[in-house]
Amino acid sequence: MTVAAIVPERLAAADPAARRLLAQTGAVVLTGLPAHPDSLAVAAATLFGTGLRELYPHRTRRSVDGGAVGLHADSFDIVVDLAGAETRRRHPNEDHVLVMLARQAPSGGESFALDAHAFTDSLPADLRAFLRGVDLDLYGRWAGTRGLPATPRVGRLVEYTRLGRRITRRTDGAVPLHRDPHAARTTTALARLDEEVTGAQAALPRFVLGEGDILVLDNYRSWHGRDPHSGERVAHIQTLRTENA
Incomplete structure (x- = not known):
């Protein structure tokens, strides 16, 4: 097993190198924008320009004395009825996620990230075959969640887009x-x-986000999480799809 850590570089949100670095490493931390949820949309537009296809509603996560959030990729499948029209609020193939730290906890809450492609490629051969070859009900454990479609979302843990x-x-x-x-x-x-x-x-290096920092991740490639913390911590999160999703 290879522990393919990602420790993202910090760049000003307007730095044109940010898009290239994100594509190369799978993650980048953007600085210099106001610590407000609107900055997520500004950062997304600055990074992806005309390649931006769809922004999903931002969500605020507040936690007090929060436990660890394990390695994960952000995705969900939520469609709601909005005034008689089906409206998608989350997508199973969100290809990027932006996480802004709005309030730092008094202690703890350090972040970590992993190159999931490299990590899974280093697993035993039978597990690699499972990831690529077995269909799963991707959200079946959450059956009954309001907004989750009744039809199972079937897929494999490693797949490829049309392109x-x-x-x-x-x-x-x-x-x-x-x-x-x-x-x-x-x-x-x-x-x-x-x-x-x-x-x-457990083996990943940790990195610290400052208040107002935006962690941007390639959601197809990078898994992320954070350590437990004491006191209150607030983060704003927004997922999106680009033309390459």
Whole structure:
């Protein structure tokens, strides 16, 4: 197993090198914008320009004495009825995520990130075959959540877009398909993957976000999380899709 850590470089939000660095490394920290949710949209437009296709509603996460948030990729599948029209509020193939730290906790809350492509490529051969070859109900563990479509979202943890871009997913909502004849084997593989991820997470270097910093991640490539913290911590989060999603 390779612990392919990402420690993102800090750049001014208007620096033209930010887009190139994000593409090369999978993550970048943008600085210099007001510590307000509107800055997420400004950062997205500055980074992706005319390549920006869809912004999803920003969400604010407040936690007090919060526990650890393990390595994950941001994605969900939520469609709501808005005045009689189906409206998508989250997308299973959000290809980038922006996380702004609005209020730093008094202690703890350090961030970490992982190059998921490199990490999963280093796993044992049978686990790699599982990631690429087994269909899962990606959000089945959350069945019944309001807004989640009744039709299961079926996919694999490693897939490729129509244009060949790789997606390496990480969601704790994944379960075997309904009546999967190999459900026990699938459940065992998911548990083994969790063990591997937990081991990698413990070995990752931590980095600290300042208030107003925006962590931008390639959501197809990079998994991220944070350590436990004491006191109150506030973050604003926005996911999006670009023309390459």
